[in-house]
Amino acid sequence: MSDWPATIWTEAGQITALLGWPPQPDERAPPPRFFEALRAAGRDRDAIRFLAQALPRFEAVAWAARMVASQGRAPDPALLAAVTAWLRDPSEAHRRAAGAVAAARPAASPARLCAFAAFTAGGSLAPDGAPPFAAPRATAGRFVAGAVLAAAAEQADPPAARAAALDAGLLLARQGHQP
Template identity: 40%
Template sequence: MSVGPLPKITFQTAAEVCRRYEPDEEAMSSLQEGIGPTPFLDALAERGLWSEAIKFLSQALPKRDAITWASQCVRDGSKSDLPPRSVAALDAVDAWLKDSTDDHRRAAQAAAEQAGAGTPAGCVAFGVFFSGGSLGPKTLEHAIPPADELTGKALAGALMLAAVASEPENAPVRLQAFAEQGLQMARSED
């Protein structure tokens, strides 16, 4: 399987991306010196390492695209039975995607806290909060920037949780579908 060209991934090597999270041993065995992101993702796909592909894509995609992808997967995977707090968290994500202001970023944090970090929607909303700005209160004189990898880690968590949220026996199929949606996002040129 060839994942094809991935214009949205601008990292030169897969190792640059892998330093932002902890790939498992099986994924690391595909990480040859100097391998690019596309051949690395090809290797993960060929071996059916979909959860590893998700973790990689959540770090490799631009944050806005990764958030769009994760939010869509969580909504699509929920079968419309999301609790109100999760719906509110995803609505806050949508508001930030439409208008990426600090107020919307902080509203996503508040919605994430209400939904909870143990929910897919809460994790996506935390991903928005971690996407930039400051982790400290607005009143703090000096910004406390989030670590660059936090958004990707929150989004990967969201997708792992979404894969097992209902009918966990179907998680492998969901993980593959989520990874394929992420690859589609990485292929897009817009």
């Protein structure tokens, strides 16, 4: 049994392939062991990217939302509300609403990245009535990692903020989302 029961991945190489990383010497390692090796090597940014892909999409977006709300400067309330609505009820309407709010914002922000993560977490990216078009598998995780990294970068001590984010993400990997 895995230390990360919700993850579908059995080998780190499955996740590093999504990230586009070159082959790793320990890519056959279970994801938790690979993650811990990244952290032990001081590769916290890579550990965030890895965990954002390893977590199920819902849990990954929940992680990003928590980090944006707790670590970033005051996030745009409409963006955070859209993501929170999707997390409470991951319906197509809420997913599309998160995408619409994010698309309407001109400035890059951790909250905007988080809303795009919710939008790309499932369903079609095509407008209503158009043939469905799914986001590539790694898209939501890339937005999640961007949101978490950007939120941490806004803190007075970004390395400490990244470490706190990794601890919170690890808890999600081990226990799943607890609303």
